Amino acid sequence: xxxxxxxxxxxxxxxxxxxxxxxxxxxxxxxxxxxxxxxxxxxxxxxxxxxxxxxxxxxxxxxxxxxxxxxxxxxxxxxxxxxxxxxxxxxxxxxxxxxxxxxxxxxxxxxxxxxxxxxxxxxxxxxxxxxxxxxxxxxxxxxxxxxxxxxxxxxxxxxxxxxxxxxxxxxxxxxxxxxxxxxxxxxxxx
Amino acid sequence: xxxxxxxxxxxxxxxxxxxxxxxxxxxxxxxxxxxxxxxxxxxxxxxxxxxxxxxxxxxxxxxxxxxxxxxxxxxxxxxxxxxxxxxxxxxxxxxxxxxxxxxxxxxxxxxxxxxxxxxxxxxxxxxxxxxxxxxxxxxxxxxxxxxxxxxxxxxxxxxxxxxxxxxxxxxxxxxxxxxxxxxxxxxxxx
Amino acid sequence: xxxxxxxxxxxxxxxxxxxxxxxxxxxxxxxxxxxxxxxxxxxxxxxxxxxxxxxxxxxxxxxxxxxxxxxxxxxxxxxxxxxxxxxxxxxxxxxxxxxxxxxxxxxxxxxxxxxxxxxxxxxxxxxxxxxxxxxxxxxxxxxxxxxxxxxxxxxxxxxxxxxxxxxxxxxxxxxxxxxxxxxxxxxxxx
Amino acid sequence: xxxxxxxxxxxxxxxxxxxxxxxxxxxxxxxxxxxxxxxxxxxxxxxxxxxxxxxxxxxxxxxxxxxxxxxxxxxxxxxxxxxxxxxxxxxxxxxxxxxxxxxxxxxxxxxxxxxxxxxxxxxxxxxxxxxxxxxxxxxxxxxxxxxxxxxxxxxxxxxxxxxxxxxxxxxxxxxxxxxxxxxxxxxxxx
DNA sequence: AATTAACCGAGACGGTACGTCCCGTCTTATC
DNA sequence: GATAAGACGGGACGTACCGTCTCGGTTAATT
Numbered sequence: 001x002x003x004x005x006x007x008x009x010x011x012x013x014x015x016x017x018x019x020x021x022x023x024x025x026x027x028x029x030x031x032x033x034x035x036x037x038x039x040x041x042x043x044x045x046x047x048x049x050x051x052x053x054x055x056x057x058x059x060x061x062x063x064x065x066x067x068x069x070x071x072x073x074x075x076x077x078x079x080x081x082x083x084x085x086x087x088x089x090x091x092x093x094x095x096x097x098x099x100x101x102x103x104x105x106x107x108x109x110x111x112x113x114x115x116x117x118x119x120x121x122x123x124x125x126x127x128x129x130x131x132x133x134x135x136x137x138x139x140x141x142x143x144x145x146x147x148x149x150x151x152x153x154x155x156x157x158x159x160x161x162x163x164x165x166x167x168x169x170x171x172x173x174x175x176x177x178x179x180x181x182x183x184x185x186x187x188x189x190x
Numbered sequence: 191x192x193x194x195x196x197x198x199x200x201x202x203x204x205x206x207x208x209x210x211x212x213x214x215x216x217x218x219x220x221x222x223x224x225x226x227x228x229x230x231x232x233x234x235x236x237x238x239x240x241x242x243x244x245x246x247x248x249x250x251x252x253x254x255x256x257x258x259x260x261x262x263x264x265x266x267x268x269x270x271x272x273x274x275x276x277x278x279x280x281x282x283x284x285x286x287x288x289x290x291x292x293x294x295x296x297x298x299x300x301x302x303x304x305x306x307x308x309x310x311x312x313x314x315x316x317x318x319x320x321x322x323x324x325x326x327x328x329x330x331x332x333x334x335x336x337x338x339x340x341x342x343x344x345x346x347x348x349x350x351x352x353x354x355x356x357x358x359x360x361x362x363x364x365x366x367x368x369x370x371x372x373x374x375x376x377x378x379x380x
Numbered sequence: 381x382x383x384x385x386x387x388x389x390x391x392x393x394x395x396x397x398x399x400x401x402x403x404x405x406x407x408x409x410x411x412x413x414x415x416x417x418x419x420x421x422x423x424x425x426x427x428x429x430x431x432x433x434x435x436x437x438x439x440x441x442x443x444x445x446x447x448x449x450x451x452x453x454x455x456x457x458x459x460x461x462x463x464x465x466x467x468x469x470x471x472x473x474x475x476x477x478x479x480x481x482x483x484x485x486x487x488x489x490x491x492x493x494x495x496x497x498x499x500x501x502x503x504x505x506x507x508x509x510x511x512x513x514x515x516x517x518x519x520x521x522x523x524x525x526x527x528x529x530x531x532x533x534x535x536x537x538x539x540x541x542x543x544x545x546x547x548x549x550x551x552x553x554x555x556x557x558x559x560x561x562x563x564x565x566x567x568x569x570x
Numbered sequence: 571x572x573x574x575x576x577x578x579x580x581x582x583x584x585x586x587x588x589x590x591x592x593x594x595x596x597x598x599x600x601x602x603x604x605x606x607x608x609x610x611x612x613x614x615x616x617x618x619x620x621x622x623x624x625x626x627x628x629x630x631x632x633x634x635x636x637x638x639x640x641x642x643x644x645x646x647x648x649x650x651x652x653x654x655x656x657x658x659x660x661x662x663x664x665x666x667x668x669x670x671x672x673x674x675x676x677x678x679x680x681x682x683x684x685x686x687x688x689x690x691x692x693x694x695x696x697x698x699x700x701x702x703x704x705x706x707x708x709x710x711x712x713x714x715x716x717x718x719x720x721x722x723x724x725x726x727x728x729x730x731x732x733x734x735x736x737x738x739x740x741x742x743x744x745x746x747x748x749x750x751x752x753x754x755x756x757x758x759x760x
Numbered sequence: 761a762a763t764t765a766a767c768c769g770a771g772a773c774g775g776t777a778c779g780t781c782c783c784g785t786c787t788t789a790t791c
Numbered sequence: 792g793a794t795a796a797g798a799c800g801g802g803a804c805g806t807a808c809c810g811t812c813t814c815g816g817t818t819a820a821t822t
Contacts, residue, residue: 388766
């Protein structure tokens with residue numbers, strides 16, 4: 001996108017990058033609760049107004065800082081074996097939600113979305129999890145010949161692990177092989 | 191349970207009730223984000239210290255204020271027809287998560303838990319959702335003769351709806367009849 | 381003064397003593413600014429109400445706790461030599477104001493009196509300094525045959541040292557011999 | 571004096587003035603005891619942090635708010651007649667201590683200084699009373715040819731009135747003509 | 761001996777100021 | 792005209808103390 005006439009000083013790309021890096025670092029170091037716009041600006045060596053000029057709240061900065069990493073971590077290649085692919089995806093999903101920095105950011109944002117409609121809209125506009133599962137879900141639907149919609153199938157796939165992690169259960173307990181098996185069974189037509 | 195030695199002025203039950211009522215009211219009126227300890231105390235006509243004396247943060251007050259309502263709203267009676275009971279439970283669950291005040295409180299707490307370990311512990315200690323599903327899950331497991339553990343079955347039951355709601359999808363779209371059907375199918379042994 | 385009928389439990393003398401001791405100790409340990417009614421009661425092992433029952437504010441407790449010591453420290457015997465007696469009194473006065481615990485209490489009370497009328501009344505009712513100087517002033521007035529009133533002479537005697545100490549000057553610098561000399565000269569008739 | 575690099579928003583002169591005015595007003599309206607940093611900020615229409623940014627406690631604000639007035643009220647012109655000048659100064663001093671707003675501030679600060687070392691330092695750094703008396707004291711010393719130091723003479727001059735007022739006596743009783751006379755007599759060499 | 765009444769300790773109560781932190785906005789000089 | 796710096800008005804935080812109250816328990820003098 002072109003920046004109008006180009007008059008005046010152009011946006012500093014280095015400032016943008018510094019902010020996104022600062023958010024990444026601070027999220028790990030101090031956690032989401034202690035992540036402040038003030039702290040981000042200072043860590044990035046950037047004026048406070050510069051942050052506000054490009055992002056309207058910390059959720060937006062965090063979203064932009066983590067969405068690329070999130071997509072990468074959740075990407076799985078299709079092997080042709082639907083059940084194996086589903087299991088691989090579930091493993092990636094759980095690793096993302098419980099051990100990844102980008103996953104921590106996602107959980108924080110999803111948490112914030114529960115009481116901030118702006119953040120809810122931001123997340124709903126492009127749901128990272130749903131996007132990441134689309135290919136696997138499509139393959140599984142095709143393989144099973146299910147009558148379920150993609151949306152329904154996605155909820156069946158992601159929901160159980162999502163619930164276990166978000167509601168605070170230990171993630172090691174999740175048997176992804178069994179989960180993949182039950183998912184395929186649920187998909188199947190009668 | 192005895193409250194220590196009984197020395198000193200006893201805790202004021204009316205103050206306790208006033209605080210819990212104030213939290214309930216304020217959550218509806220101003221939302222979780224604008225819910226402050228200061229606001230709660232003032233609305234309750236209670237000293238600030240009195241709130242801090244009995245609850246260490248707003249999550250604890252909110253939990254105590256909503257847990258009883260939550261249990262009531264999620265209670266379903268067993269009819270003997272497992273599939274019908276599951277569907278009734280899912281309807282209650284979705285209504286709770288999307289339309290109930292207690293459910294709004296639960297979602298706010300679950301959100302807070304994603305970036306506050308104290309709140310996470312509080313919720314994990316007695317998971318309202320898991321508790322509420324225990325009887326239905328047990329009945330469904332018995333009816334299906336499944337090899338799945340109760341924990342796994344609970345995640346299968348709650349997860350899909352939970353994911354749809356928490357990640358911001360419209361709740362009316364959820365076909366609980368289909369979901370109950372798929373749940374029973376997933377439980378079934380091969 | 382008799383306490384009415386004497387019915388009911390009599391005042392606990394040990395509680396009274398414990399409070400006064402606690403005030404003395406705390407004044408030295410934490411200073412006047414950090415001296416609180418709560419702290420006094422706890423240090424004395426006494427209920428808060430018990431303190432309030434007998435003294436209406438911390439100034440009153442402090443006054444009662446220090447007035448006896450103050451009188452003792454400021455007592456000087458008359459030798460017959462007015463100038464020498466005056467000098468001895470000034471030495472005692474400066475020691476009291478700068479090095480004594482009771483003097484610290486007096487200065488704190490006098491400070492409080494500058495912005496609390498109740499404390500001002502308390503101090504004015506029986507001015508410790510003026511009382512202590514009465515005998516010496518009388519002797520000096522008699523020896524000099526001055527036309528000055530006792531009040532005026534007292535102010536001439538105490539004022540200079542009082543000002544030096546209260547306004548924060550170093551006390552060692554005060555030449556009490558010279559001061560005594562000038563005082564006698566000021567008293568003398570023309 | 572230069573204020574660093576000049577970067578950033580400069581200090582708001584209007585905020586500074588508003589705070590000092592608020593202190594002046596509040597001291598008269600509610601008295602020193604009820605003078606709070608919170609109240610000052612609110613009355614000035616200023617953020618709390620803005621007050622703390624420039625003054626570390628209410629004593630500092632009050633000092634800055636009253637010192638200029640104090641100097642004006644205590645200024646006396648020299649006529650050449652030392653005794654008359656001394657009397658004029660004593661009249662001004664007593665009026666300052668007992669009837670002036672700036673004098674009320676000074677007494678409050680001096681009171682605070684008795685139990686707060688920070689305030690004591692603040693007052694000692696530039697003693698308003700001693701400064702104000704310097705010219706008169708010098709003139710009186712020259713006229714009398716005394717051997718007393720300026721410090722000693724100042725204490726002799728100010729002390730008696732200072733003691734009378736601070737220890738709560740009525741100010742109307744002070745005979746400044748007699749006091750000036752005795753002061754000149756005390757100064758005189760033998 | 762039983763009753764009565766005031767005192768005792770403990771500690772919770774409604775209030776309010778404290779000093780700190782962060783919010784999002786603004787106003788500088790600099791680039 | 793965007794930037795780094797940093798002051799601005801505002802407001803919540805969690806703590807401390809205020810002076811009051813309400814308990815159970817104690818200690819006498821009066822019945």
